[in-house]
Every structure is written in C-alpha cells, then in structure tokens.
Amino acid sequence: ADSGRKTLDVKKYLWTRRRNSVTSGKIIKYVEALWRFIFYTTFCVLGYYALFVPDTAVWLSDSWLNWTNWPLHPLTASMAFYYQVELGCYIHQLLWTEVSRSDALEMIAHHIITIVLIIASFLTNYTRVGTTILLLHDLADIVLEGAKVLNYIANAKGNKWLKLTVDILFGVFAVTFFVTRLVLYPRYILYSVIVEGVATFGCEFGGCFIFIGLLCALQCLHIFWFYL
DSSP states (O other): OHHHHHHHHHHHHHHHHHHHHHHHHHHHHHHHHHHHHHHHHHHHHHHHHHHHSSSOOGGGTOGGGGTTTTTOOOOOHHHHHHHHHHHHHHHHHHHTOOTTSTTHHHHHHHHHHHHHHHHHHHHHTOHHHHHHHHHHHHHHHHHHHHHHHHHHHHTSTTOGGGHHHHHHHHHHHHHHHHHIIIIIIIIIIIHIIIIIIHHHHTTOSTTHHHHHHHHHHHHHHHHHHHTO
C-alpha cells in the first residue's frame, strides 16, 4: 500500500511539475509579447514624430527626393534618435532569438540584414529611405504582438469571449503585413533605390549593389513569412 501511495505521489508530483512548467512558459511568452507590443508601439510613435512632425517629410509624397541633393540631407534629432533605438532593438532581438523556432535561421538573417542596413544607411546618410523602411516594418508588428497578447489572455480560463477579437486582429495583421511589406515596400522603397537612385547616380552612389542586394533579401523574407 505504501509503495502504491508513493507511486501515486510521484506521478502527481511529475504531473504538477509539468503543468507548472507549461504555465510558466505561457506566462513568459505572454510577457515577451506584451513587451514587444509596447516597444513597437513606442517605435511607431517615434517614427511618426520623425516623419510627420512638425510637417510631413517631403520625400514621402515624392520618392525622387530620397536622392535629390544627397548626401547633404539634414538629419533631425528625432530621426537620429529613431535610428538609435531601432538599432538597439534589433541587436537585442538578434542576441535573444529563439533558436528552437521553425524560422529561426530566417529571423536571424532578417536581424543581421536590418542591423547592417541601419548602420550603413546612417553612415552614408540614406536616412530618408531608412526611416521610411523602419516605420513601414513597425506598423504590422504592433498588430501582431497585440494579437498575441490577447490570444494568451483568451486561452486563460473564462476569457473565451476574446477569441473573436483575436481572430479579427490576426486578420488585420495579415492585411497590414501585405500592404506595408508586399505593396508599399517594393513600390516606394525598392523602386526608389533600384530605379530612381540608379537613374540619379548611375549606381555610383555609395554601396549601391550592397544596398540593393540587402533590400531585395528583405523582400524575399517578407514573401517567405507571408506564405509561411
């Protein structure tokens, strides 16, 4: 009888430990998603101030101005700060990428490409294109992380009513991702660099082929993730 009771106690202990481990993992993922939601929201606010305050950046309505008078483009304090916090964010994400995730290699490649582009564009003063790219990328991430946060809450006991909201947010994310990264990014970023930049400088501007290659690699990752 004692041996049977001990066996039951061991099984109960292992089951409780496994349950607590799963619960702890979900809490960690929830906190991480909440944290990412907060800093992506913050980045979008910084990007808005960099590009729309006090006036809308002129190159947003005319992408040829990404290249007019380059490299003598003024760098505002808000643009410089935006660059710095984004660089810090991507370095942090590179160091803490989950290697167990199915797309870990693609995510690591994305972070490395983005870090190189941020540093190189800052040093060469391609900050008009750079700030536009950063804001385009952050918009979809806000919706994704917000949906993840609500999804973790919805999976908790008594919160099933949130499921519809979660489904709607994931749908909004898919649309936002498609518009910002598969429509606006190639139309206003890739086109500007590959066509307008080359037409202006004949691909003799600093790092022409490097920038084109890295930006096209980003687009390939966008397509991969959208169809994942």
